[in-house]
Amino acid sequence: MTSPAKAEGSGPSIALDPELDTNPEPAKGPEKLEGRSPGQLMWQRFKRDRTGVICAVVVILYFVIALAAPLLTKLSGTNPYTLYGQDPTYADTPVLDDFGLPLGYFGGVSSTHWFGVEPNWGRDLFAMLMYGMRTSLFMALGVTVLVMATGVLIGLIGGYAGGRTDYWIGRVTDFFLSFPSQLFFIAFMPVVTAFFVDPREATPTYFRALAILIVLWVLGWMGMARLVRSTVLSLREREFVEAAKVSGASPWRIVRKEILPNVVSPILVQFTYQLPSTILTIAFLSFAGVGFVEPTPDWGRLFAAASKYAEQDPSFMFFPGTALVIFVLCFNLLGDSVRDAFDPKSGR
Amino acid sequence: MKSFNSRRARAIMVVVATGSLVLTGCSENKGGSTGKDSKKDQAEASQQSKAVVYADAAASTGPAAEVPGAKPGGTVEVYQEAGLSHLDPGQIYVSDGGQVANLLYRGLTNFSEDGKGGTSVVGDIATDSGKSSDGGKTWTYTLKDGVKDQNGNVITSADIRHTIERQYAAFIFDGPTYLQTWLSGPKYRDALKDGGFGSKHLPANVLDTPDPKTVVFHFDVPRPDLPQTLAMPGYSVVPAKTDTKAKYDKAPVSTGPYKIAEYKAGKAMKLVKNTNWDPKTDSVRHQYVDGWNFDFGVTESTQTSRLIADQGATKNAIQLTGSVESTQIQDVVGNAAVNKRTIKGYQPYVMSLNFNLDRVKNKAVREAVTYGVNSKSLIAGEGGVYGGDVAPNLFAPTLPGYEPTYDPYGRLKMPQGNIAKAKELLKDVPAAEKKLVFAYSNSEAGQKRKVAIEDALSKIGITVVAKEVDSASYYEQIGKLKNPYDIYISGWGQDWPSPATVVTPIYDGDQVADGAPNYSHINDPEVQKLIKKALTQEPTEAAATWREAHHYILEKVLPGAPLWYTKQLQLYGSNIGGARYSTESSYIDVTRLFLKS
Numbered sequence A: 001m002t003s004p005a006k007a008e009g010s011g012p013s014i015a016l017d018p019e020l021d022t023n024p025e026p027a028k029g030p031e032k033l034e035g036r037s038p039g040q041l042m043w044q045r046f047k048r049d050r051t052g053v054i055c056a057v058v059v060i061l062y063f064v065i066a067l068a069a070p071l072l073t074k075l076s077g078t079n080p081y082t083l084y085g086q087d088p089t090y091a092d093t094p095v096l097d098d099f100g101l102p103l104g105y106f107g108g109v110s111s112t113h114w115f116g117v118e119p120n121w122g123r124d125l126f127a128m129l130m131y132g133m134r135t136s137l138f139m140a141l142g143v144t145v146l147v148m149a150t151g152v153l154i155g156l157i158g159g160y161a162g163g164r165t166d167y168w169i170g171r172v173t174d175f176f177l178s179f180p181s182q183l184f185f186i187a188f189m190p191v192v193t194a195f196f197v198d199p200r201e202a203t204p205t206y207f208r209a210l211a212i213l214i215v216l217w218v219l220g221w222m223g224m225a226r227l228v229r230s231t232v233l234s235l236r237e238r239e240f241v242e243a244a245k246v247s248g249a250s251p252w253r254i255v256r257k258e259i260l261p262n263v264v265s266p267i268l269v270q271f272t273y274q275l276p277s278t279i280l281t282i283a284f285l286s287f288a289g290v291g292f293v294e295p296t297p298d299w300g301r302l303f304a305a306a307s308k309y310a311e312q313d314p315s316f317m318f319f320p321g322t323a324l325v326i327f328v329l330c331f332n333l334l335g336d337s338v339r340d341a342f343d344p345k346s347g348r
Numbered sequence B: 001m002k003s004f005n006s007r008r009a010r011a012i013m014v015v016v017a018t019g020s021l022v023l024t025g026c027s028e029n030k031g032g033s034t035g036k037d038s039k040k041d042q043a044e045a046s047q048q049s050k051a052v053v054y055a056d057a058a059a060s061t062g063p064a065a066e067v068p069g070a071k072p073g074g075t076v077e078v079y080q081e082a083g084l085s086h087l088d089p090g091q092i093y094v095s096d097g098g099q100v101a102n103l104l105y106r107g108l109t110n111f112s113e114d115g116k117g118g119t120s121v122v123g124d125i126a127t128d129s130g131k132s133s134d135g136g137k138t139w140t141y142t143l144k145d146g147v148k149d150q151n152g153n154v155i156t157s158a159d160i161r162h163t164i165e166r167q168y169a170a171f172i173f174d175g176p177t178y179l180q181t182w183l184s185g186p187k188y189r190d191a192l193k194d195g196g197f198g199s200k201h202l203p204a205n206v207l208d209t210p211d212p213k214t215v216v217f218h219f220d221v222p223r224p225d226l227p228q229t230l231a232m233p234g235y236s237v238v239p240a241k242t243d244t245k246a247k248y249d250k251a252p253v254s255t256g257p258y259k260i261a262e263y264k265a266g267k268a269m270k271l272v273k274n275t276n277w278d279p280k281t282d283s284v285r286h287q288y289v290d291g292w293n294f295d296f297g298v299t300e301s302t303q304t305s306r307l308i309a310d311q312g313a314t315k316n317a318i319q320l321t322g323s324v325e326s327t328q329i330q331d332v333v334g335n336a337a338v339n340k341r342t343i344k345g346y347q348p349y350v351m352s353l354n355f356n357l358d359r360v361k362n363k364a365v366r367e368a369v370t371y372g373v374n375s376k377s378l379i380a381g382e383g384g385v386y387g388g389d390v391a392p393n394l395f396a397p398t399l400p401g402y403e404p405t406y407d408p409y410g411r412l413k414m415p416q417g418n419i420a421k422a423k424e425l426l427k428d429v430p431a432a433e434k435k436l437v438f439a440y441s442n443s444e445a446g447q448k449r450k451v452a453i454e455d456a457l458s459k460i461g462i463t464v465v466a467k468e469v470d471s472a473s474y475y476e477q478i479g480k481l482k483n484p485y486d487i488y489i490s491g492w493g494q495d496w497p498s499p500a501t502v503v504t505p506i507y508d509g510d511q512v513a514d515g516a517p518n519y520s521h522i523n524d525p526e527v528q529k530l531i532k533k534a535l536t537q538e539p540t541e542a543a544a545t546w547r548e549a550h551h552y553i554l555e556k557v558l559p560g561a562p563l564w565y566t567k568q569l570q571l572y573g574s575n576i577g578g579a580r581y582s583t584e585s586s587y588i589d590v591t592r593l594f595l596k597s
Helices: A004-009 A029-033 A038-048 A050-067 A069-076 A125-161 A163-177 A181-196 A205-218 A222-236 A239-246 A251-288 A299-308 A315-342 B007-026 B038-048 B095-104 B157-168 B178-184 B226-230 B245-249 B300-309 B312-316 B326-333 B363-372 B375-380 B419-425 B444-459 B471-478 B500-507 B525-535 B539-557
Strands: B075-080 B109-113 B119-123 B131-133 B138-142 B214-218 B258-264 B268-273 B291-296 B317-319 B342-355 B388-390 B435-441 B463-469 B487-492 B560-571
Touching: A038 A050, A038 A315, A050 A069, A050 A125, A050 A315, A069 A125, A125 A163, A125 A205, A125 A222, A125 A251, A125 A299, A125 A315, A163 A222, A181 A205, A181 A251, A205 A251, A222 A251, A239 A251, A251 A299, A251 A315, A299 A315, B075 B300, B075 B312, B095 B258, B109 B226, B157 B178, B157 B214, B178 B226, B258 B291, B300 B312, B300 B317, B300 B326, B300 B560, B312 B317, B317 B560, B326 B560, B342 B363, B363 B419, B363 B444, B363 B560, B375 B388, B375 B444, B375 B560, B435 B444, B435 B471, B444 B463, B444 B487, B463 B471, B471 B487, B487 B500, B500 B525, B500 B539, B525 B539
Parallel strands: B075 B291, B075 B317, B435 B463, B435 B487
Antiparallel strands: B109 B119, B131 B138, B138 B214, B258 B268, B268 B291, B342 B487, B342 B560, B388 B560
């Protein structure tokens, strides 16, 4: 609803849709003319975007579900490690037929196994998915945030400093780019394990997580750095940067206040692509035998395993697959919405 | 015609796809029976494991008995996932090469099967399976007349001498070593460094060729298994004149019913009839089809899908050493029309959980683990009842002397493990001995095994420390004498149907060495005594000795817990005739195939 009082009082600096104003009170003189930060403007634009809000809720829900996995599996009374189809203690409630395929409807959906069971072993798919999401989401988030932060930092330095600094940073980036990261990981992991882990002790899971995190980080920041560098290069010569320079702002302030806000949209877009693809990279590493190993649940590996049973037991792929599709879709749409909110000119 | 890329078409596609997904997902799985009764199967399998008969000259004379309904003509398509590692007979030890060798090469002897489980050794280019004298220390072979290679050269005793001597050369490194070791000892390569290509040859008191038709082997101890050893594809004839040494691996000379017309390593191979092969000299092989087209790089799941569909050229297709993809077993067995086109049987492999006897010294722990392991969950990872069968003891159903009811640890009754008994055994064991380091190959299959072993052993109160080992070097790592692991899974199969090729390599204390297959490092004087005794006995007497050794090993020493027997399930096209399982190769018997139309 339009508030006439506000529309009247709006100066040119806040030529927004007045409806967006969070302050429902009527205008009270000149104080009302206070400016809003780009962040506040963005937030107001974002709230208007219904798709964006829905997607944000869904994405947050995913993270909450992942965090609350132990609570949820307590509700269902299952855990991701018990082989319900093979364990003699569960022999009176068979979940698999002689071929190792789930009994009953839709991959063995029942009151105990909400999403059915895994073929061959009869592990509970609901518990595996909840815990798998936990592993994959938080690993991917960690990797992506590290990669983004490093990429932005190096890109900013290279782009803004220019000259020799830029040249050397560029060559270092090239050097890292030439590493085939997944092959490197396959070669690197056994060596590191042999070096740090006692041959008669199991490799701890946190060790694997840390190794994945570090390698994907060290070998993953280059794309981001190049992207940021090129954006910064074009921004550096713009009038508002010149103006800031002339008015005596320090380079650090210029980078922080003038340039960084303008590279937010490519960063966000990149982030929304990077996170789902990192989930898949981690899944590939598990598949190649250097990432997480069975029985640590992993969303990506669950999906890969399901593809083998696509014909015989399609519902095994249905739940993890649907969850992944919804997540990736929402995450990308959310990214689009956030970008639009930051930079309405680039919108549809 | 309108392009299918319209929006409506896509919408229809989506609806159909989702619809079919929902339909398949929603139909209730009531758990149809697999029709498998493992006790009955194993009893039947034990019939296949009758002791091998050494056939006389009459049985070794060609031509081979006609296959009922056989017709000549046509080309068989052969699907295989990986390319052949070797074509040089001397280098052939693994099964894919062995299958191809059966079409291309002939040796002194060959296996002949009657399809009812009886296996005999017949003379192939020799007139019979061999005449032994001097208590089995001397073996004499006479060559048949009219055996020629693909170039029309007659095979003489000089070619046999050459075949054996070239195995001493450095460029032969992947083939079997039984015969060389028997003739010249473990360091046989030093006895004839240039592999007989120079002027030096094996002396007449080892290998004698008095005339072009006679070959005599002299051993220092009786070698009753020689006819079976010589039937291995690795000892097929390499004609001396046309040997190209290392290059022979790519372009070998054929002596069998087919010869290579075209070979692109790792991609394709075409075989055509070898006109110089005379059916009258061969009592086993047939030459019904005109040729064979080998197609390498077809994955097992593609092979299975194509053969289930059975369209076009696939009607004439077989799987060489591939088997039905484990996830697709139900589609094959559940469909009667497809199930008719399968070949089933036990493979010679027994998978067992080896104990490193240098580390797991407490027999109570070994017994507890043997009682505690869950064979069923391990088999589930291998494709269920059609992928494997619970193993009650260490002899495979294909081995003469197999006892289906010999079950000292009650595995047949409780395949999921006897947890109570295992816990009882572990009651007085100190905690330090209850921690076992389990090495597994870091592949998909290996990780499945890890889950099953961890799950079963943690239930009986053992702390399992699982260590992944790079899958390519798994056997190398567990083969090291000073390996840091306590338990590891390995499989072993016979080289020919005799317990000598099982007990000797994996349970003989003399063979404990880096890289040797005695993975549990068992070194027991009683076992060695029995092995020495059995090796010099005739097959029938030896059977009793092997049985004694088997019982002693499993009950008194327990170097490994038997887990499962591997099984074979292969599929072939509807136009293939004469298909049957070969107990000896554990794959489809390629010597007798024909096309129905």
